[in-house]
Amino acid sequence: MTEKENNLDQLINDPFKGKSGFMPAKIKDEIKVRIGLNENLAFPEELMKKLIKEVAERVDPRIYPEDYCDSLCNLIASDYDLLPNQVVIGNGGDKIIDLMVRLTIKAGFSAAIIAPTYPMYEHAIKVQGGDVTELYLTDAPEYDLDPDYILSNITPKKDRLLFLCSPNNPTGNQFDEHKLRKIIAEFPGIVALDETYTDFGGYSLVNALKDYPNLIIMKSMSKFHGMAGMRLGFALADEFLISRLKELLPAFNVNIASLELAKLVLQEKEALSKIVSNIVSEREIVYKRLEAIDGIIPYKSFTNFIMFRLDGMDAAEIQQKLLKEKGVLVRNMSAIPKCENSLRMSITTKENNLAFLNALEETISNY
Ligand SMILES: Cc1ncc(COP(=O)(O)O)c(C=O)c1O
DSSP states (O other): OOHHHHHHHHHOOOTTTTOOOOSOOOOOSOOSEEOSSOOOTTSOHHHHHHHHHHHHHHOOTTSOOOSSOHHHHHHHHHHHTOOGGGEEEESSHHHHHHHHHHHHOOTTOEEEEEESSOTHHHHHHHHTTOEEEEEEOOOTTTOOOOHHHHHHTSOTTTEEEEEEESSOTTTOOOOOHHHHHHHHHHOSSEEEEEOTTGGGSSOOOGGGGGGOTTEEEEEESSSTTOOGGGOOEEEEEOHHHHHHHHHHSOTTOSOHHHHHHHHHHHTOHHHHHHHHHHHHHHHHHHHHHHHTSTTEEEOOOSSSEEEEEESSSOHHHHHHHHHHHHOEEOEEOTTSTTOTTEEEEEOOOHHHHHHHHHHHHHHHHTO
16 A cells, blocks of 8 residues: 555545455456346346336436435335335335445444345445344255344344345245244344345235334345346335435435336236246256256255355356356355355346256366
């Protein structure tokens, strides 16, 4: 560090000291099969293009969007049978995570995460100057929640927030509803339940919001709704928590095009339910084929991705071979606790799924 940089460093509130690295390294190779980030490429491109054209007709980018996206809150509230004041919209699910941490955490306080899970929770807690209470799921392959262990390892008043992710990224499993309810009922703080993947899973706890004033449910429109590039997420909770979250938002935090597109996508109910059933049936096909490959141990998934462990092969090496030799981008999860030597692939189109399976089989047979 130069002297000038050193002087600047003294002024900066960055807990990562320039070594954050949350995002995967920039990929320079040509990608033919993009299945590393759980984007929803099963959402028909033609339909998305049609909706985007409609958005272009509707919006005037010279003017600011609605301040709290009220028209979208109304639509979401009616879909979930809630009041519009029970919805807050943010610039992506990650913004909602950040907002939850800002709402509850400052230096001297902590938020709990249950590893292995989505790394952005830990990132947001550290950015806010809070401490991370890292608790764990049981070992693979169950990756289960143990409510008694979790509840007895948190510090009341210090652990103000608990992140739960169900179905969980990267393990793919959805936790037992009663276990989640027990934790929400007994945790002496706010529970942020991330339901980004519930549309591909078995159930949602939205109808439990009325039972638990400390529960906030976070959703993203990047996966099921195919809008990763538009950056839209939302949270559902009791009116009290939502009004407090809204106070923290910068003005006009969602752009006018994303807001309009979200409203159009939400109305495509038939297309959305077809997309889900395609992903679910493809997921089963991919799982079975992975299971049949020697040295591959896939985990049951309730999401649009499958994580699998490699036995007798190096996951990082296989990931690089898939990328450089076949143009297939999967994500290496090995650095995450309890996910040693594991890769994660997203379920997208039949063609992509097949291309991935063939590439993986070939790579392994030449290993
Ligand atoms: C569990 C989980 N929550 C939240 C997000 C954030 O989604 P986005 O910021 O794209 O809306 C992701 C993205 O991968 C995720 O996997």
